Amino acid sequence: MDFPSSLPPSLFMTGPLGQSDVPDLSFMCSWRDALTLPASSPQGSQDSAPHVAKALLWEPDMPGPLPLLPPGPDPWDPGLTAKDLLFRGGYQFRRHPRAVLDVTEQISRFLWNHGDIAFAPLGRLLLENFKLEGAHSRSKTKTVVSVKRLHQDLGGHQPWGCPWAYLSQRQRRFSILGAPILSTSVASLLGELLHEELALRWEQLLLDDACTGGALAWVPGRTPGAGQLVYPMGGAMDTLCFQKVSLTPESEPQVLSDPGRIQLRGPVRQVVTRSVQGEALLAVRSDHHCGLWKVSTQGQPAPLQVLQVDKGATGISLSPHLPGELVICSRSGVVCLWSAEDGLRQIYKDPETLVFRDPSSWRWADFTAHPRVLTVGDRTGVKMVDTQGPPGCGLLLFRGGAEASCQKGERVLLTQHLGDLGPESLHPMLHLICTQFSLYLVDERLPLVPLLKWNHGLRSAPLLARLLPPPRPGLPQPLLLASQGGELQLLHLAGVGASTPRLVGLPQSLPTRSDSLSAFPLLEPKSHRRLQERLKAPTVGLAAAIPPPASTPVLSLFQLSAAGDVFHQRLHLRADPGPNARAPAASWTPQATACCSRWLEALLEVPLTPPVWAAPTFSHRRLLGGFEPQKVEGLVPEGFRRAMAQGRLLQRRDLGLLPTEERPPAPEPGPEDELSERLEAAWEFGAAAWWERQRGSRAGPGKQPKRHKRRTQLSSTFSSLSGRVDLSDAASPAPSPDHTLPEARPQPPRTPPSQELTQEPWAQGVPSERQQTLRDYMAELPLRTDTPGGASALSSQTPSVRATPSRQHAPQDCTVQQLPRGDTPEGTTLLSSQTPSVRATPSRPHTPRDGIVQQLPRGDTPEGATPPSSQTPSFLATRSGSQRLRKKPRMGF
């Protein structure tokens, strides 16, 4: 194989990251990369023609990508933001503001909203100090408090910092009694766990590596223009969809028929596809499972294998050389190779990072040009490991350090083998390595010395990269780079055969989903914000295809967002725009805006995310039950009492007053309100939509305009009576910026049916992730299982008891277990006829054991409850299905 006969000059210096004395010669790359030296034999300099490709540009058809598929029916919530996690007050005199986790606010919110969970066990401990029944305590001991009295004292006072709350003697006694326990145990036990959790969420917000590699794949079909998009769907991203799409160079892609669906038990994080020796394979990574499908030439998937990774899988790659071979890495530092012949084989294990110590447990593995050599990467570097050699040995391919003139704090985020894509493509020995600052190309024959370094300047983590074949022979290969925040960059890589790989021209940025906002119709602020949030959802998948050859090469780009939306954009190649040509600004076509309107309509029909839990309302109804309702006739009408009991708006008839001729106008928006709303709407360019809606809602009641008139006549006489009650939903004012507060939406907590089996009453409505924290917390508390009082208290205790033994599993050190496979014939199965499912091992607590990768047998048990059209090779139900709930629950505390 050709090796570049002359490599670009570079300094080689060993040392740690950010060594200040190393001159960074990477400035020799970038555009200067095109500045080829006169080659050692000066004749060579004439034929190198970097000028030709200097002005290579892919032009988008439209100013932004368009939705390809209608939005899914499940609500989506943007999740946590820095606002939810960070301390909002700042140190006045700090030059740079710092990120400080706001534990105090979260803990107080938790104590307030989940007081029962926080204090119930303590209450049980203090049981002997309370007197629950009987108003009059005759006890001589001063340490017994009557609960009823205490409640009476507290009654009505909102303890939320109410400065006028009256402190009774009893309360004082209670606080003296409870303080030592309440302050230390709750705060210290919970605070620690909470801090840990917050730190975890914060890290996740900064870098969510779960979707590294991307969950969108393009499986080419039999004809060059046809293919399938494979992506996860649904609120929990646990339905794998196979959507047939046909691409033509002239028009937008056509979506054919309904997608095939496979329901999995866990969110899909990564979808990988490869065609090896004419066989298309599809590998899917979930948090704890990996699956492999074979896609027939008709495009129907047949399951081959499901692997369970207890410690959590971080990466999966399919071999470009041998059909059906794949490599999986787990958080325990184990890398396993699976193939049909050899089954599962551990080829590498190192819980430590490669170059220096880094706390991240993210691992990655990919193939190289040699089918038996793999790359194993972590945040600090990438190593080549020979699977046939002695375990653990290998050469470092990339080292986070002075060799690549890495900066301080620089870490590897993605490594990818830029494998073989045909005869005209780049060398199959090249590997792409992305960090948060730069992009490196490394040749595996010259380890440690990057052949190319480019500062990408992306504003979020680049976790997705796709290399495409050259759109036309002789042209450079497009390399797409997508960051989590949605930014897209397209680089042109050239260097076939004996020349060194280099960038052709300056990389270009492509429109993001947020750029499509202008294609949508004008909206009132609330919906506008919702749309904006949706378009800003992180990018979790990227796929691209080049439809059959046309006069100018066309690139179809698909992206998947965390909200489950698939967007599409077409780009045309403009190889030689001439010296003065400026890209004519692309504009929206009527079809595009129509498409966006349809999509938006469907989106607005999707209900908003119900809150994961509702703040308890501290009902005193039970206490009220103690008082006999006094029958007082006349003074307080029945209607009034009913309205009070139901907590609804008091109407005139409730008060027993007959509507009179000169009644005051019904509560309705005052003119000031309407004006301000309209202004607000106009401010957000939504005036037209607002007006539409306003007119629509007025048309219904019919008499409103009239009333309005009278209202003005009455002028200010009744202004004090007017209130804003009867507003239609659409015209309601935009939520306050603080709308993320969960208490703001007192709706009943939603508990998915799958949860009910395993969850205790106390846990209902508590996000699944947090339940573990709560369990941990409760397990730490000194509990007494035999307390007689309080059924609810007892029930809240059980899960912690149940949860504890699961953590006592002796860590099995990295055993690799392989169970016999079932005897389903491979390959010949049809989608509609077959319903294979992988049988579950008995449900187990999901406490991960160390590095066990278990291979499960394939079976052919049919599953009755599946829809007939879909095949259901489900991932096992090892966990309580709580992942179904939500992907990123808002933290309630």
Next chain:
Amino acid sequence: MSDFSEELIRPTTEDEQGEPCVRSGSGMCFPWLQKHIESIASGGKQEKDFAQTTSACLNFIQEALLKHQWQRAAEYMHSYLQVLEDTDSNKRQGAPEIVWRLGSEILYYHPKSSVETFNTFADRMKNIGITNYLKISLQHALYLLHHGLLEDANRILTQAETWRYGEKSSSQEVLVNLIQAYKGLLQYYSWYKKKMELSKLDKDDYAYNTASQNMLNHSWKTSINLCTLIQIPGVWDPFVKSYIEMLEFYGDQDGAREVLNNYAYDEKFPSNPNAHVYLYNFLKREKAPREKLISVLKILYQIVPSHKLMLEFHRLLRKSDKEEHHKLGLEVLFGILDFAGCTKNITAWKYLAKYLKQTLMGSHLAWVQEEWNSRKSWWPSFHFSYFWAKSNWKDDKTLACEKALVAGLLLGKGCKYFRYISKQDHQVLKKKMKQMKKSVKKYSIVNSGL
């Protein structure tokens, strides 16, 4: 006033170093952390108005560049130059580098920019601040080189070479060396041209003498320029190559050998396959003994078993008298064909088919088995699958035949690849097929076990 208070506070705070990005607890640095922190209206010192404006301007420039809107980028750049006047000394120090980086990029691509514009810009930028003089000079020279202005480039490099500021730091030294090396490369370039002219001249010509005299002078200067850099660990292929060529021309074989040995075998250098290739080519030109050549290629084989010189290596080994070399010859062939990029290398397959047969005829079954043992689990599906049989036969019948012979020898006549090819009917290849079948029957390692 605000400046003053800033100055007062500065030494007390620890997170002060003007770091462009803030590091998180794990030691990882997030360039986007600042954005998150700014999203919460936190206290802390607000950036000054000017700082906010400049950073917005910088964003505009970068955005325009990535959209290839050179004109727009240039307009923003015009305003951005103001940043050089920043009152914040930290920012003022960093500014020239950013201005240069973006400015040169714009001028490189801008349709209306010319070499003169670039020259003016580069000359100005060089003298703002002191840290960037060498870097900018080097890039300026490269730009001129790229536009074919070798003499101008040489002038820039000569100016830069003698530039010094304060105490020599090692990074400065490396840059100076690099500048010298590029100058050397330019001198080599003109030397090469002269050499070409010389080769056209008659040796008895008067002009020949002056020309060769000229060349001698050049060589002496160049060697000084080149040899310092190539002693620093790094990848210096173009410099080494030209330096060797000149040394060889003047008959300094020992000097050349020393340079090449150092470049290839010094442990401080990265393991650069080209270093070994250069050494091998040099030794070959020198007509070094085969033993010597083999020892050089053996190391290259360990670094890059897929290198195209490996076929030559195999030929050398085959011709050798030593038995261990013959064994290595087989290993080398297997090694080449392990790689994905070499699967259709007809020469390698041809060599392997022939050599395999020869080895088996020479009753070295153990050698073959030793190589085959580590490959028998994956070569059948990697090379000898039904898919490849069909596609190889369709694309390249000769390749298919060679591969079929190897498949037959290694896997027996029952293997898919061999069966598919041997069933094909082809007039021209009929004789070859027959031979192939005979060889397989006679020498296949599967048969011999029976």
